[in-house]
Amino acid sequence: MERKPFKERNRIMLVRFSPRQGIKLTHPLGVMPPFTLKYVQALLEKEGSFRVELADCSLYPLTPEGLVRKAASFAPDCLVMQADVLTYRPAREFAELARARGMESFILTGPGVDLFDAAELFPLCISGEGEVKIAEVIKECARARDFSSKRLRSRAQECAGKEFLVEDPDSLPFPSYSRREIEGYSGIFPLRFNGRAKYGFVLSGRGCPHDCGFCSGAIRVSCGSRVRFRSPGNVVDEMVSLVGAGANIISFADDDFSCLEKHATGICEEILRRKLSVRWTAQARLDELSREALRLMKRSGCILLRLGVESGCERVLKGLSKCADPVEWKRLAGQVSGWLANEGIACDAMFMIGSPGETGPEIGETMRLCSSMKPDFIQVHYYAPYADSRMSAGVAASCCTPHHYAVPERSLSAVDIPGLRRLRAFFYLRLCLDPFFILRHLSRYGFFYLRNPRVLLRLSGMLLSF
Numbered sequence: 097m098e099r100k101p102f103k104e105r106n107r108i109m110l111v112r113f114s115p116r117q118g119i120k121l122t123h124p125l126g127v128m129p130p131f132t133l134k135y136v137q138a139l140l141e142k143e144g145s146f147r148v149e150l151a152d153c154s155l156y157p158l159t160p161e162g163l164v165r166k167a168a169s170f171a172p173d174c175l176v177m178q179a180d181v182l183t184y185r186p187a188r189e190f191a192e193l194a195r196a197r198g199m200e201s202f203i204l205t206g207p208g209v210d211l212f213d214a215a216e217l218f219p220l221c222i223s224g225e226g227e228v229k230i231a232e233v234i235k236e237c238a239r240a241r242d243f244s245s246k247r248l249r250s251r252a253q254e255c256a257g258k259e260f261l262v263e264d265p266d267s268l269p270f271p272s273y274s275r276r277e278i279e280g281y282s283g284i285f286p287l288r289f290n291g292r293a294k295y296g297f298v299l300s301g302r303g304c305p306h307d308c309g310f311c312s313g314a315i316r317v318s319c320g321s322r323v324r325f326r327s328p329g330n331v332v333d334e335m336v337s338l339v340g341a342g343a344n345i346i347s348f349a350d351d352d353f354s355c356l357e358k359h360a361t362g363i364c365e366e367i368l369r370r371k372l373s374v375r376w377t378a379q380a381r382l383d384e385l386s387r388e389a390l391r392l393m394k395r396s397g398c399i400l401l402r403l404g405v406e407s408g409c410e411r412v413l414k415g416l417s418k419c420a421d422p423v424e425w426k427r428l429a430g431q432v433s434g435w436l437a438n439e440g441i442a443c444d445a446m447f448m449i450g451s452p453g454e455t456g457p458e459i460g461e462t463m464r465l466c467s468s469m470k471p472d473f474i475q476v477h478y479y480a481p482y483a484d485s486r487m488s489a490g491v492a493a494s495c496c497t498p499h500h501y502a503v504p505e506r507s508l509s510a511v512d513i514p515g516l517r518r519l520r521a522f523f524y525l526r527l528c529l530d531p532f533f534i535l536r537h538l539s540r541y542g543f544f545y546l547r548n549p550r551v552l553l554r555l556s557g558m559l560l561s562f
């Protein structure tokens with residue numbers, strides 16, 4: 097395809113905002129690519145007639161004023177902004193400033209934003225997994241040589257009230273990543289290998305079939321409860337291309353990588369069939385992992401699984417709608433962590449405290465479950481009533497929570513805020529100050545820390561803050 101020279105190309109600026117802006121977080125955050133925007137970039141760059149600039153404030157923080165200056169110097173024909181309940185406020189702030197500087201062709205995309213509130217400022221809101229629709233609208237504007245807000249607004253009716261989903265993820269081109277992005281997008285924990293970690297992120301499927309009451313677009317990567325998978329061949333092709341771009345760790349960013357065993361094992365078999373030597377990590381669920389699948393995962397390069405355990409209290413698990421059978425859930429926590437230890441796959445166990453009505457002794461049950469699992473890492477966050485979660489109905493407006501890793505303004509549990517902070521600190525310290533944990537941790541990750549001192553600094557900074 098003949099490519100137009102830069103100055104003749106349509107200029108599209110993509111912006112992702114940081115959930116950290118103006119908030120004090122109690123935990124370091126990994127940074128994943130903004131998948132919707134990366135796919136918009138790939139879809140447009142494939143055309144050859146667009147110059148696309150991605151400003152990712154999660155990776156390269158900018159104030160709204162700095163971002164407006166960047167936008168003004170790029171002079172985009174259209175600005176596409178990705179936001180969720182955590183980042184809608186900075187998105188609005190930026191759009192207002194940009195509008196004052198004469199920019200007004202905005203498309204807003206993402207899950208869970210208040211579309212009624214957004215309608216006046218953003219001519220077009222595309223909810224959900226908007227990449228295909230956004231690229232279609234932008235290409236249509238380019239053909240008409242008209243990126244006016246009026247033209248964008250004329251498409252608003254057809255998008256109103258819809259949640260767009262990517263129905264055929266195999267048909268999308270692979271996002272491309274610069275060396276800087278491969279260095280920048282990363283996880284937060286050490287890994288069982290001795291090199292300098294460079295991450296490549298892959299979305300192997302979309303959707304999650306579960307219905308946890310606290311779940312929100314702010315903690316998910318895809319939308320919808322209907323799952324849509326890429327074929328193993330397509331997934332492994334992208335892994336190969338990421339390795340070619342410099343990645344040495346592949347992180348599956350799927351909301352629930354294990355939701356269909358055939359899909360997960362199909363990818364493992366394809367990796368083995370191609371003799372691809374690669375290490376990978378993923379997020380999985382306790383009730384979806386079999387011993388055989390874990391063995392295959394290990395053989396194909398899996399070195400870490402992240403598991404949302406949430407609680408060790410049956411009443412709380414039930415209240416969160418985490419699983420059908422809380423007693424079985426707790427049994428599985430012990431069983432699966434044992435399998436992971438036997439296979440040599442690291443376990444990152446994620447817990448939540450401060451759930452509605454939760455008492456101190458119930459948090460104690462969670463700590464005991466955690467101790468029995470002997471995880472490699474833990475993440476303990478606060479219950480956050482995000483406005484788009486099923487459990488938050490009627491609560492969010494009166495109990496603003498800026499982030500699940502920020503100290504809540506008001507407790508919905510039976511423990512007050514100072515008590516929750518103390519229990520959370522104790523949760524971490526009782527694991528991390530255990531001499532057996534320290535010895536095991538240093539023997540597994542000591543060399544990794546030497547090659548990746550930034551990881552050690554961020555994690556020890558968190559522990560020292562208690």
Ligand code: SF4
Pocket residue numbers: 304305306307308311312316351352381404
């Ligand atoms: S918390 Fe995880 S498993 Fe539960 S609905 Fe959300 S994405 Fe799915």
